[in-house]
Amino acid sequence: MTNSLPPTTRSLPIALMRARESVMAPIRDMLSETGLSEQQWRVLRVLAEQGEMDSHSLAERACLLFPSLTRMAATMNAKELITQTRDPNDRRRQLIAIAPAGLTIIASRVEAASTIAKSFRNKIGDEDFETLLDLLGRLSADTDTDTDTDTEETV
Amino acid sequence: MTNSLPPTTRSLPIALMRARESVMAPIRDMLSETGLSEQQWRVLRVLAEQGEMDSHSLAERACLLFPSLTRMAATMNAKELITQTRDPNDRRRQLIAIAPAGLTIIASRVEAASTIAKSFRNKIGDEDFETLLDLLGRLSADTDTDTDTDTEETV
DNA sequence: CATATTATATTAACATGTTAATTGTTGTTG
């Protein structure tokens, strides 16, 4: 082989994982009081932002695999965090929306989440924070087609 | 509340997750031929790099939770990818090392892994790649204590 | 209209993530 084993300390995947772990730690702490998992939080956040949407779009926006969403939706429906309805025009499709209990939880934690998000922005500075989001976006450039231009960050 | 719900499209955790997903996709493809998971690949990579080590250090270096490593080690030992021995000086501790079969798999894929790593470096350019690794490191600055200064990246 | 094809969702099976409880070992303190 032409390459000896290089150090894992400069591995991009591992750096991404470590960074995510650091960022999620305070968020997990915040969420522990709500009984929501990170994934459930993302689902509710997306639904609160987008309104009712089909499960395929929801899974993509919330960064979840479809089978995971299927299971989560059953649980979250039982807890009345979301509602599930069939699309009357295409009964294969499922429409999911946030329910009042879900909205309540989101509303009660948005401020705390925003504070955490700002703490990371402050940790590295506004300019570098934007650079980081830009570079991360370029890594997944041809993979997904996210062309949003919003400027406010959150968790 | 003082904050309305901000867009998930500028969320740092989600950007980190999407970036990681993009980076890992080709690596997963490469690994599918070996029967190794990402996690098992990381364990073998760290062991090949560090030599025999105690499970606590291994879990930290490979970014795994301890219970996950316990289960994985049993599987990987059965497949003779690693060896497990008790520390004779402290029989609570376990020492794990890579076995010949594990080394063989690593060796057979190091070049492919290096090629994938380089493709991402090329995708955003050398300078921005270093900037990205730097910024990611600063996010987890006070969280872990990685002070390595190696320069070659890999997956 | 019957069949095949495609799309959507669910289910299955297993690995891993995650937290908490449990077991075994070492160290400490009386």
Added chain:
DNA sequence: CAACAACAATTAACATGTTAATATAATATG
């Protein structure tokens, strides 16, 4: 030495990641 505390590893229980197989609904094709 005995009891206790601290540490390391395992196990348990449940959620999620992941891939493959299956079921159901819509569409195309003859």
